[in-house]
Amino acid sequence: MANNNTELKGWAKYCKEQNIEFSTKRIFIDGLGGMAHGLFASLLIGCIINTIGMYVPLLKDIVVNPWGSEALAGANLLIASKTAAYAVQGAAMAAAIAYSMKAPPFVMYSTLAVGFAANALGAQGGPLAVFFVVVVAVFAGKLVSKRTPIDIIVTPFVTIVVGVLVAFLIAPPIGKLAVALGTLVMKATALQPFWMGILVSALMGIILTLPISSAAICAGLGLVGLAGGACVAGCSAHMVGFAVASYRENGVQGLLSQGLGTSMLQVPNLVRKPILWLPPVVASIVNGPIATCLFKLQMNGAAINSGMGTSGLCGQIGLITGWAAPLCEENAALGVDFAAATANPAMNWIGLVVCSFVIPALVSWLVSELMRKKGLIKEGDYALDL
Numbered sequence: 001m002a003n004n005n006t007e008l009k010g011w012a013k014y015c016k017e018q019n020i021e022f023s024t025k026r027i028f029i030d031g032l033g034g035m036a037h038g039l040f041a042s043l044l045i046g047c048i049i050n051t052i053g054m055y056v057p058l059l060k061d062i063v064v065n066p067w068g069s070e071a072l073a074g075a076n077l078l079i080a081s082k083t084a085a086y087a088v089q090g091a092a093m094a095a096a097i098a099y100s101m102k103a104p105p106f107v108m109y110s111t112l113a114v115g116f117a118a119n120a121l122g123a124q125g126g127p128l129a130v131f132f133v134v135v136v137a138v139f140a141g142k143l144v145s146k147r148t149p150i151d152i153i154v155t156p157f158v159t160i161v162v163g164v165l166v167a168f169l170i171a172p173p174i175g176k177l178a179v180a181l182g183t184l185v186m187k188a189t190a191l192q193p194f195w196m197g198i199l200v201s202a203l204m205g206i207i208l209t210l211p212i213s214s215a216a217i218c219a220g221l222g223l224v225g226l227a228g229g230a231c232v233a234g235c236s237a238h239m240v241g242f243a244v245a246s247y248r249e250n251g252v253q254g255l256l257s258q259g260l261g262t263s264m265l266q267v268p269n270l271v272r273k274p275i276l277w278l279p280p281v282v283a284s285i286v287n288g289p290i291a292t293c294l295f296k297l298q299m300n301g302a303a304i305n306s307g308m309g310t311s312g313l314c315g316q317i318g319l320i321t322g323w324a325a326p327l328c329e330e331n332a333a334l335g336v337d338f339a340a341a342t343a344n345p346a347m348n349w350i351g352l353v354v355c356s357f358v359i360p361a362l363v364s365w366l367v368s369e370l371m372r373k374k375g376l377i378k379e380g381d382y383a384l385d386l
Contacts, residue, residue, distance in 0.1 A: 018142045019102055026101055027135055029211050034100025035131050035220075036213035038093035038115075039304045043219075044314060046085030047302050051321045053078030090119025090130055097134045106155040107141030114163030121171035125178030127304075128220030129171035137163030182221035182303075189227040193292035200227055201234030201288025202281060208235045208309055209242070209263040209270070209280075218307030226292050228299025228306035229355075232319065233291035234284040235309025236356045238263045241280030241364030246382030253386050259310055265384050276381055278371065283363040287355055295351025298322070316356055323348055 015021070053076065094115020098108040114137045115130050122129025141159035148154045189196040208214035217223075218231055243259035246266070250257070258265055263280070270277055291297040297319070299306045305318020323345065371377040 018145060019104075020139060020142050030100040031097050031131060031135055032213040032216040033211075034096040034098070035093050035127065036216040036304070036307075037100070038096030039089060039127060039215065039219050040314075041096070042085050042089040042092035043302050044215075044304050044308075046082040047305065047321050048314070048317055049078050049085065050082040051317055053082070090115040090117075090126060093119070093127060093130045094134045094137075097131060098138050101135070101138050103138045103141065104145045104155070106151065107138055107145055107159050110141060110156040110159035111137055111163065113160050114167065117164045118167040118171045121167050122175030122178070123172075124222055125175030125182075125220070126171075127216065128178040129167070129174040131216070131220065132174055133163060133167045133171055136166045178221050182223055182227075185221065185223060186225045186227040189230060189292060190225065193226055193296075194289045196227070197230045197233075197288035197290075197292035198285050199288075200230040201237065201284045201291070203234070204231040204307060205234035205238035205280060205284040205309075206277075208307065209238050209266065209277075211264060211267060214307035214309075215304050216307070219302075219304040222303045223306045224299045224301075224303050226296065226298055228303065229291050229295075229297030229319075230288045231306035232299060232309065232315040233287040233297065233355045233359075235307060235311075235315060237284035237287045237360040237364070238280040239309045239311065240357055240360035241283040242266050242382070244361045245279045245364045245368035245377075246384070249380060249383040250386065254384055257384070257386055260312060262311060263309075265386075266382065269382060269384075273381055275371075275376055278376075279364040279367040280360070282367045283360045286363050287359045290359060291351065291355040295347060295355060297348075297351045297355055310356055316352055319348070319352055 091112040092115070094111040095108055097115075098111040103111070111134050114134055118130040118133035119126035137159050140162040141155055144158045145151065145155050185196075185200065189200060204214055204218070207217060214231070214235055218228070223231055239262070240259050242263045242265075243255045243257075246254055246258070266276070299318055300322035301318040302321075305315050305321075308314035308318070310316065368377060
């Protein structure tokens with residue numbers, strides 16, 4: 001037993017020296033958060049650039065080709081930027097995951113190749129495959145980082161070879177599993193839009209407020225269509241809901257920080273007093289079925305937008321992008337009805353405004369005011385240190 005304890009202490013010491021941490025926070029909170037940031041800096045910003053190019057007439061015809069290259073003949077600046085952003089999403093996710101997990105420089109740089117491989121092999125479930133593959137590659141790279149005189153060779157070699165090997169082994173099945181789960185949720189929502197609208201909206205709103213990335217989960221499962229619309233409704237209900245419910249304590253700054261930033265700011269208050277969660281949860285329960293049954297709100301753009309809510313208006317931009325020109329043609333195979341999503345433009349816009357802002361604000365305000373009168377919410381409960 002003494003020898004086993006010595007070995008355990010030795011391994012624990014080695015892990016500490018290499019900054020290797022097998023914890024839920026490091027892997028699933030930091031890692032998934034990094035994945036979402038990588039997607040934001042590639043796929044999502046590409047989506048926004050593409051939307052600007054489609055909706056701003058003066059920018060549609062900007063052609064930049066100073067050297068007369070035939071490959072860039074007639075290339076529109078925004079389309080070229082979007083294409084480049086989409087192309088590096090696997091590498092961007094990998095680098096962001098590695099950075100969030102505090103990977104040393106050579107490990108982080110080397111995960112670019114790993115992320116590219118995992119994203120390609122994972123196909124439609126690429127984001128989730130990238131997450132798991134890069135986590136393994138980062139741990140492998142950290143094991144050898146700065147342990148040899150030729151670190152510049154050993155660390156990238158181990159990180160890339162181990163990462164690509166793991167990608168070949170697990171990325172395809174993870175990708176298929178992610179697509180299957182996402183398809184199941186989307187088909188269930190299409191068959192039971194009322195009940196699934198409630199479930200998906202409430203659950204995704206709660207996930208968004210927790211220190212877990214709802215955007216990464218939506219992207220990993222490829223949640224689009226009516227299920228994506230329910231996700232937008234739930235996430236918006238929590239962001240706008242907390243912003244309005246806490247307006248007495250936090251004013252305009254709090255309104256903007258939570259409504260356009262993140263409802264995670266309320267986590268310390270929620271830990272102290274969980275009942276404070278009730279107003280936005282009720283708003284999401286009301287909002288979900290209205291989005292799926294009345295307005296038939298569909299996300300037929302990038303799945304990451306489904307989990308963004310009103311953060312930077314990314315959820316709304318994703319909806320608008322899909323109406324203008326379907327971003328992901330492969331979503332058709334997942335049951336996204338593009339024709340239905342674009343059949344009634346006026347109803348689409350009304351639904352976007354009502355489900356993103358009106359219902360979340362109104363229901364959360366009414367519930368929070370009732371709770372204040374009953375003494376369940378006291379002055380200062382929602383206060384933020386902004």
